[in-house]
Amino acid sequence: MTTTALDRIDIKILNELQQNANLTNVELASRVNLSPSPCLARVRTLEKLGVIDRRIAVLDPAVLGIGVTAFIQIKLEKQIQLSLDSFTRSIDRLGEVMECYLMTGDSDYLLRVMVSDIEALEDLIVNKLSRIAGVSSIRSSLALKRISHKTVLPIDTNRPVQIKSGNPASRRIERPTKSQYDASPQARPDGGMNLETSRIFDHGTAGL
Missing domain, CATH: 1.10.10.10 (Winged helix-like DNA-binding domain superfamily/Winged helix DNA-binding domain)
Incomplete structure (x- = not known):
């Protein structure tokens, strides 16, 4: 190196x-x-x-009709390498997931997702994320308005920068607003699920 x-x-x-x-x-x-x-x-x-x-x-998401940004916290049943690798592969296949971070604290992962509307967010959570093997709980927060968004890294010309050649570039956090999207699963007569939008979405995935 x-x-x-x-x-x-x-x-x-x-x-x-x-x-x-x-x-x-x-x-x-x-x-x-x-x-x-x-x-x-x-x-x-x-x-x-x-x-x-x-x-x-x-690209400008508003022009393309992608109007909903949400931050989703996911907890796994077990923090073993096999589960982490499997989750990573599943997340990589979801185009709605813009960023995914392995976290410290109560949740294992933090996701920033972008979708067209609330119905699309419901579909992502219920039909995709909750069906990933090993996921035990999901909490989502809905962003009301983007206050600041930057793609430019803060590089100061007055400070020396040392780089290590050969290091993989970090790939792929904006903080959500206070308002939160809640989707507590409720059974429907047809065996499906309803999502409420008044409290924090937090559920286990058993039976999904």
Whole structure:
């Protein structure tokens, strides 16, 4: 494992690309006061080191009709490696899950999910998450309004940055608002479940 130091120009390049990944090399070079050739070499080195993971387009969920954000706490029956691996594989297959964190505290996982509406959230919780093997309880909180959202990491040009080459880039928290979505399961005559939206969703998955 080798350690590489990023200098002020490297950090300027990163900050510029975080703001706008569509900059041409000539535009980027101008903004960081370099000529195009050494600027391109630095960018390629940052990519090779894994500092620049990938370049993506950030879409507007409201325009696409994805209007509901929820934060879901999940607890497993057992914290054994087999259960953790199985849960991770299941979560990776769910497109609605934007972020998933292994947590300390009362819950094992914290998920940030985005769906089109409450009905879609109900479907995600009841028909997908609660059916993952090993899940013992689910609690969800519904975000009323996004106050702040950032994709730019806070890299200070006045502070040295040391990176370890070869380390996998961390993949994939916004805090929910106080308001919470509750869905306590209730049996229906047809054997299904109803979800109430007045209290915290918190249930075991037995029988699901």
